[in-house]
Amino acid sequence: MVKENRQVYYKIKAFLVENGIKHRDVARVIDAKPNTVSKKLNGLSSDFTLQEAKDMHRILGVPIAYFFEPDVPLRERERELKEGNM
Numbered sequence: 001m002v003k004e005n006r007q008v009y010y011k012i013k014a015f016l017v018e019n020g021i022k023h024r025d026v027a028r029v030i031d032a033k034p035n036t037v038s039k040k041l042n043g044l045s046s047d048f049t050l051q052e053a054k055d056m057h058r059i060l061g062v063p064i065a066y067f068f069e070p071d072v073p074l075r076e077r078e079r080e081l082k083e084g085n086m
Contacts (some may be wrong), residue, residue, distance in 0.1 A: 008043045011066040012056075021060055029059045 016026065023034040023041075030037070030052040039045035048056070053067040 009041050009048075009066065012062055013041050015062055015066065016060075019061070026056060026060065029055050 016022075023037040026032075026037045027034045030048070032052075036045065040048055048067060053062075053064060056062040057064045
């Protein structure tokens with residue numbers, strides 16, 4: 001069983017499906033292999049780089065906010081609030 005390294009990009013995955021954009025299309029835009037795109041989307045590899053996010057936004061129309069999801073676990077938010085960092 002493979003464990004995710006980080007959160008899955010659900011909104012980006014949904015956007016791609018809704019717009020008929022294949023992993024190979026994304027791969028061409030970010031100069032990667034479709035398998036790499038799949039791994040990034042599913043949390044099994046590194047995050048998208050800022051340049052990759054910008055290119056996917058500019059060329060494919062993926063909303064840039066989808067790359068920066070504020071889904072911080074509740075206990076993390078609570079700790080940040082207690083420490084005065086938020």
